[in-house]
Amino acid sequence: MYVIGIVGLGYVGLPLAVEFGKRYRTIGFDVSAEKVARYRDFVDPSGELSQSEMRASDQLVPTCDATLLAEADFIIIAVPTPVDIAHNPDFRHLVGASETVGKHMRRGAIVIFESTVYPGATEEVCVPILEKHSGMLWKRDFHVGYSPERINPGDKEHTLTSILKVVSGDDAETLERIAALYESIIKAGVYRTSSIKVAEAAKVIENTQRDLNIALMNELAIIFDMIGIDTLEVLKAAGTKWNFMPFRPGLVGGHCIGVDPYYLTHKADMIGYHPQVILAARRINDGMAKFVAEKTVKEIIKAGIHVKGCKVNVLGLTFKENCPDLRNSKVADMIVELQSYGVEVHVFDPIASAADALHEYGVHLSQWDALPRADALIAAVSHADLIARPLSDLLEKVAFGGCFIDVKSRFDRAELEAAGLVVWRL
Secondary structure, three states: OOEEEEEOOOOOHHHHHHHHOOOOEEEEEOOOHHHHHHHHOOOOOOOOOOHHHHHHOOOEEEEOOHHHHHHOOEEEEOOOOOEOOOOOEOOHHHHHHHHHHHHHOOOOOEEEEOOOOOOOHHHHHHHHHHHHHHOOOEOOOEEEEEOOOOOOOOOOOOOHHHOOEEEEEOOHHHHHHHHHHHHOOOOOOEEEOOOHHHHHHHHHHHHHHHHHHHHHHHHHHHHHHHHOOOHHHHHHHHOOOOOOOOOOOOOOOOOOOOOHHHHHHHHHHHOOOOOOHHHHHHHHHHOHHHHHHHHHHHHHHHOOOOOOOOEEEEEOOOOOOOOOOOOOOHHHHHHHHHHOOOOEEEEEOOOOOHHHHHHHHOOOEOOHHHOOOEEEEEEOOOOHHHHOOOHHHHHOOEEEEEEEEEOOOOOOHHHHHHOOOEEEEO
16 A cells, blocks of 8 residues: 655645545645644644544644655645746745655655646756755656646635546656556546646646636726726626626736746746736736725725725735635735825735734734724625625625725625615726
8 A cells, every 4th residue: 555745735735635644644744833733633724624524534644754755655745836026936845845855755756746837847847856865866766747736725616536637747657656546536537648748837827827817807897997887797798698708807816826827937938938918917917906906095085085094994805715815815915005095904804814914914804893984895805704794784884975895796786885885896
């Protein structure tokens, strides 16, 4: 029976470790002692996995001891791959993980990378590190593969085992061994690619395509706002055609959609091609937080309210609905923009960590009851808790004649206007 090693126990690595731990001895390695302690108590701080799911993984060993990786037949690396302030790939975590694995992996091991990278990075960046720190030769003493993560935080329908898994290997035998390993836990099955580069490219274009489609909707929303027509009405009308794609405008943040396109454009620059459409989409999406903040200020002015010193309640801070992840939150950018106008901003998020919000963005989260009756309310993130609140709850948090900014168009416009609010939605 195989021994599996998982390096990085975050949103991607933990579900893998838990699932493999139901079938195989699984070494779950993470550098965070705090995380490991929580996992040993069967607690997932992200809320993605329940205690019962954690307990069902009876062969999982969460640890900070990298020497245990020497037991593993397969080692899966699932660490974050963000971008730096200049939007260049930041491989610090990936390099560190590769160094750790290289120092401890045994001869004959197969190392599988799940972290998002540009096409070629596994073989060009990671393999040399594994060779250097192991003293072994690639394809003689160890093999590698790539199987891109497709975890969607906050989504209880499309979970690890129900999503088709793309797999690749450095030769035919390794590919089949990797495919068989994942087939043992993935109910949806696996899809084999001809090379590692193809699998790497498939991953970055999945999110690049989504980024482009949302950017188109955001640009349309800006145009329709200038014309004076409602974007949602236009999209509903256009959606009556069978082949119209149902994308919506919004704030694009997080660790995937707003990041992965930069990996592809970085590789394109490396080989002498300067991408235009992909980067244009990134510029549009990165500018939407500023656009929403400026529209809020304009609506406040139109409502006859003095901007400097006015109060605005922001509902939601995480990068997406029903997920506590705060990484690359564009709501935080919107808050900074509002504060630059002298606005007093109060923020409520029912599922975000107050400590993380303060650490990452300097944002103090308020309890619902502590929110003032503000001059404007921005429904920024469509958490189920917020959508389910009765209109009376919302009206307590915004003054009569104040502004209601519905970023995701999730609330009944007519109902809000009938209650005496000025409504704007993206």
